[in-house]
Amino acid sequence: MNTSQPVEAVVALRGVHKQFGAVRAIDGIDLTLTPGECVGLVGHNGAGKSTLVNLINGTLKPSRGEIDSHVTRGGRGSAIRSVFQELSLCPNLSAAENLRIAHPTLKGLGWRRRAGAEIRTSLDQVFPGHGIDTDARVDTLSIAQRQMIEIAIGFAPRGGQARLVILDEPTSSLDAGIAEQLLAYVERFCAEGGTVVFISHMLGEIFRVASRIVVMQDGRVVAERASQDFDRDSLVDAMGHVAQHAPSAEQRRHAEGSVSAGAASATVIEDAAGLSARRGEIVGLAGLAGHGQAEALAKLYFAGTSGWRAPRQPRMAFVAGDRGRDGVLPLWSILRNLSLSVLPAGAHRGAVDRRAEATLGREWQQRIGIRSDDLGNPITSLSGGNQQKVLFARALASSAPIVVMDDPMRGVDVGTKQEVYALIRAEADAGRTFLWYSTETEEVCQCDRVFVFRDGKISAELSGAEINEERILAASFEMQEN
């Protein structure tokens, strides 16, 4: 059928912009997807890949620009399918029932039989010999099997025909053999005139299936070439450059002989996974988002602090990145949010010492520059960046020798970042230890030592001059070519 079809774009984006509030997620993209091609889409976290996917499949409407498509786009019966990185099946339903949800024409008596047949056919095509029970509830299956079902639903006809399938990290939970089956099927699917957008951090896979590679950064397409025109190094180059407006790592990796960070200072943290930190050291946790950094931090933090009674001298303090979820207490004042970590220490027989609390608040307001005329105002009256400063102050005001930071700079403006970098550096020089998870390379470059995570494990330990964008990226992406 591909011979008779004119080479018409399945989807064409022209000058597409997408804004969420003040954030420009997509900043002018032109992209044409034609039948029979497999486009590899790569870029950092936050480069705008997910937004682009949702624009292509019709979930989001562009703020500006046009998207043309000659196939059904969006809604039930869409010929454009997306398979997401996070599992998006209904766990309480069987594979066949999950197909029903995405299948507009499965109706009437015997729909179960037809749904079962369709999903089995699709599974057999993509993953021959899969051995999945399509009538079993999805939550009784392994993660790999669930991922396979999701992919199979993506490719299933569903009362029409899949014309464009967007696969977002489809192999993240598949083993090599199964992943190879998928790659082979993607090739067949494209050869028969289908289109695939393949998003992966496994550059090997991208090179294996993509006929064209699109590199995104900051909501823009920064490179778009046939895949044979890329090699591993040029692709990594194209993905990442980070503005070096922060004080250079080399300069800052301070004068030899400074107290902190010397190999001589005592190790204060060491865990089984290989993560370690010395007194006065700033240790970075890098890698792509969701590869186990936050979990490693949480494990470390809870192991170090759990207990029925909060000790007067806490060992660790925590700065949350997800302010809304585990940082800010939205109903409380700025002051109370700030003083939370030191309340037990400043209390007299269980009662809060209000005067000491107020003094502490004023002191930190000056030191860290919280922009508010009254610390009694609710914390939600502050901007995101200032709320984050309060959380920093909360951690730093405590006497904890170790500060754990879970991507703490989200939504913080450049100026504030510079202030906080300086503050952290000063505290480290005074002997405090920082564990700092960040998805931004610029922040990671502030660290004395960096552990790069991939798939929940440490894939590299970098220190000194080794800490640079290229090394971090290389360790973040698996480069095996099978």
Added chain:
Amino acid sequence: MTRHSISPRKLLPLISFSVLLIATFALQERAMSYLGLNLLFNLTIPIALATIGQLLIMVNDIDLSVGAFVSLVACIVSTLLVQHPWLGWLALAGLVLAYAALGALIHRFELPAIVVTLGMSFIWGGLALVIMPAPGGTSPEWLRALMTVKPPLAPMAVVAALLIAAAAHLLIMRSGIGTVLRGLGGNSRSVARAGWRLSGLYALTYGLAGVFGVLAGLTLVGLYTSSGASVASSYTLLSIAGVILGGGEFIGGRVSPIGAVLGALTLSLAGSLLAFMHISPDWQIGAQGAVLILVLAARLLFTRREALI
């Protein structure tokens, strides 16, 4: 559809029901008869219907207004439906629509269902008091006849329980739209991504729950022949307990209509069993709670063991 996955955990509602039924028969052999079975279970029919209504909402929410709603329906049935039948039916249809609208609102404004339904329970209760300041009323003739019908082979209560279980199973577990509604509890985002309008689905869920609530109110009046503004006030907790006892969970769309009907029957059986043992009714609510805890504990054990395998 559970060809190969019949686990002890799934059979638990049936097992606990059977254990209690055997104990009841052992204690009171009169119960083991056409008349006996009917007496044992007929008053549970409205509760079983209310439990199915609760189950629909418990796909990912909880409905604290079931009892008040069924009471209101009963008040309308025993007054308006008797005096002005078409006006009565209109009012009942209006209630179902109100329930559906409630579902759409809950989704549209992301309101917590537990709070909204708690609030609604006072509104339903107030309306019921307006309609019926003091208990009374009568049952429509046809309804009374329906609830006292003596079918061949099995008594009305057993036939009705089987019918409710079968209908609810077909609707919720087997039908396409029921599958989508359950999917809402499992992963509403993925249902939305597949192109469904969630507010429509929520309205459908609550509307169906309203239909079962209306059926519960109808059968209640048919059985008791009268009603009052708080006649079904115990149904809220009984229906939640029935769903849980039947293997359902509070979240995630893991429900079983057959289990829920069995759960409702089990709860009332527990009450009868205690009466036969000459235990004071003061203990009855506590004993029903004990049954609930026992079954949940057993379920936890089975779940743990399954997880180990």
Added chain:
Amino acid sequence: MLAAWQAQTAPAVKTGVVAAADAFTIGENQPTDQAAQIQNLILQGYDAIVIDAASTTALNGAVQEACDAGVVVVSFDGIVTAPCAWKIVNDFHEWGREQVDYMAKRFPDGANLLEVRGLPGTFVDDDLHQGIVDELKHYPKLHIVSSVEGDWAQDVTQQAVAGVLPSLPHIDGVLNQGGEAYGVAQAFRASQREMPVIIFSNAQDELAWWAEQHRKNGYQSIAISNAPGIAMVAFWVAQRILAGEDVPKHLTVPLYHIRQDELSEVLAHTPKGSVADQIFTRADVERLIQQARDTQAASTQPNTAPATDQAKNPSAAQEIQP
């Protein structure tokens, strides 16, 4: 009522008049619970069920099941409307009339009366009120100047009476439905008005207050009530039916009166927090049945004998009480 039941059925069980007379209660005053209980009692094979119904209509389904299963159902105090059940009631209409009669005797030259009504919408409240209205027609000099709802509760009554008192003229007497008298007295005392003649009930606290007033200033009144002994009437009626006797479906039990001269003696026998009771023996009940039969014969055609041919072997009676 439960205590009276147990005290008086025990000898009957001992002497073999009945095999067992178990008492059951329900936790909350819910007709649905009571209906379920009746069905369980049918299953347990009792021959008769004696019931103080929580609802006049909501138990009809279950009562009909019982009758269909051949169980004798005797309802008392709170009666059911199911036609197959026996109904034993106090004459609430009479209760209303007697109160008016007493006031007429005390105030032959006329009086202002306050009426305290009970729980609205109940047949007891309706009957009692109707009795008052009907009897007042005979005494044009007695005037009801106001009427409040007390819901049969002291606190509600006190609040309701205190609410209307400022707007009322001098009140000579207060009619009520039993159990409100103390609340009325409290309200009058708080308003510093002269204490009117209040009709009392059989509650010990009311009787004690009355006795105290009598000691202090010669205060006089009467107590009229429906004593819990009615449960015993129901018991003996059930027993007679099971024994094969032909008992009319409706029986009226006389009201319990405590007159001024009986007060001190009754009070002496009534424990604190309890109620004064009237004891009905088997002989009393047989007399009541005979009376009812006579009035029935007098008022209706001869062949309306109720069908009581089931359950010939008296083995058990049963009380349910909300």
